[in-house]
Amino acid sequence: MNVHVSTLDEKTRSSLAIESHSETEEYFINMGPQHPSTHGVLRLILKLDGETVREVIPVLGYIHRSIEKISEYSTYRQIVHLTDRMDYLSAIMNNWAVARTVEKAAEIETNERIESIRTIVSELERIHSHQLGWGVLGMDMGAFTPFLYGFRDREMITDILEETIGARLTMNYIQPGGVMFDIHPDFVRKVKEYLAYFKPKLDEYEDLLSGNPILQQRLRNVGIMDAETALSMGATGPVLRASRVPYDLRKIEPYGMYGEVEFRVAIGTAGDCWDRYYVRIEEMRQSMRIIEQLIDNIPEGKFLLKKPAAKLTIPEGRHYSQIETARGVLGFYIVSEGKETPYRAYFRTPNFHNLWSLTAMAPGGRVGDLVAIISSLDLVIPDIDR
């Protein structure tokens, strides 16, 4: 595939080429690191012509915590506990990325109970992540109320997960060889109750925000990214799927119980902000479908097959494995020397790659469009910097 990625220089020149009849000057403005809609400490340098965005230059590193470097001094079980701080809205799925790589490399077996629990818990977390994304998008568009609706429903999921896991935000649950604790006795009942509660609520979400003509005007045909650009930017997850690429690791290389459940991959048609928004709404529906199929028949068995006391080493060589988090493909790459700690660890995080598609989409739009695009990318900043 021959993809032309325009460089910053080219973009600057093309922006200057647009004829302007008034004597205006382009100017730079800092968006962030403290700005309400960069969702954290992301800094964007904007080149503006009045309200029109000519160029966006993301500046990273404000929340770099050396997770990869610390990983080099940590055992594989310890690395799991670093991952919850990357994409805190997919903490359990981040755990899973480490667990999957280690299990694949060290050939650790799991059973169906473990995989079922992992899948259910991950899908619950995917729902709560998209709920937050939905609410925050509403807030960025100027409607504050959806934010609190999203939070109301999200809190119920964190309540359920808290009973089993003990944490509400930085959840650590999946570890190589199983999960850390068995599910709470009330878990199955509560999840079922929640699904019955949330299904009608999702329609309410649509009534409140999706059907609103102002929101549709703000999102439709804004920040259009075609499939080729999306692929060349390395975008994954809902961002890529909205650009009409049906790439979902849960379908393409099924892990966990994804191979045995029925669900559909939501894709967009135009690749605009609206598609990215709606793909997430649809993914919530599909996640509920997955949980419904699994929740009634979690097999009996052990929840942890590898004793935590046992020494965990990985054979010498390079190992990579990836899973689909709420925001895209999270890969974990290990260079091992056959010791208890990796020689080098690298996380391929989805937000880092999704962020750069911003530089392709934002130029030409208004400041308001830029906010819509950032919001539709649903970025979690700590995941960009690690």
Added chain:
Amino acid sequence: MDMLDFFPSSILQAADTSWQTVTIAQRASSAFRDHDLSGTIGYLLLGLLFTAGLLTVLGLVLIYAERKLAGHFQCRLGPMRVGWHGILQSAADGLKLLLKEDIVPENADKLLHLGAPVLSLMATVLTLAILPLSPTLQVVDLNIGVIYVTAVTSLGVLAILIAGWSSNNKWSLLGAMRAGAQIISYELSATLSLLVMVLLSGSLQLSEIIQSQSDGWWIWKSHLVGVIAFVTFLISTTAELNRTPFDLPEGESELTGGFHTEYSGLRFAFFFLAEFVNMFVASALIVTLFFGGWMPFYIGGWDGFNSIMGLIPPGIWFAGKSAFFIFLLMWFRWTFPRLRIDQLMSLEWKILLPVGFINIFLAALIVLFEWHF
């Protein structure tokens, strides 16, 4: 009336009482004419106190109402801690803002930075004086009331522009730019709607406009033109108030706070207060022009019902009607997303303004041929 005789005009109204308006200024001048010095000074002081009191009460009540309503719209309770159900929250917040450090950016234009909030509040307070809250509760009854309101409220945009410029902050300037473009554009539509009502009622004086509705509110009497004028006025006035869905000048999630990014403490409080009082002014204008001001709600022929309605004092009618429109504005704010700047402009220049022009033409025809009830 010849064309529309089939529609009995007495259905929607029946006013038997003629209202006599006596403003505080009139009382003062009559006292002056009677060489009653203490009475003159007393009435003048009453006028000042009334305006100041109204300002304070509106500030406290509206901010509390907004927060409480927002809370309930969002499945939470809103302020609950200070006083019974948080009723003293606004007072506590005001006190906090009073005690805060007065921060002025280093490179700001000090004089303009101070002047902007004062101007903003002043523009609002000046309008409060002429609002006819009831036949006797009105400080001055200007014979050019409508023009005065339009003129004075547009000072607010000057305050916003000054605030954005003097803060020496690009975000503030962007907000101010937006505000300038937005408020001046929407002023056109708002004024056109006002003019429709002036045409229909034949007066610029606010109390006269209310009196002209004694046989039915203009929203019922004026066929479609009044309704169109009302809708245009509601939309454009929301835009002038910088409230969602037109809150671009503040645009918290886009511009970090817009024109008041660099304002804190009491200076910010002035802007905040002005915004809320402006909301009341807008609602009061809507009520005055379209919904009969302090006139009670009568239905022609229902004498029992009308006499009960007549028992409610006019001041309460005015407050109740205004409260409804304030509620509507707050409801908008907590439901709608925000428009984009170009969508905002095209809404005004491509839709509202042409509609407004056609509407005023129709209104002129209706008045000329006396087709209204």
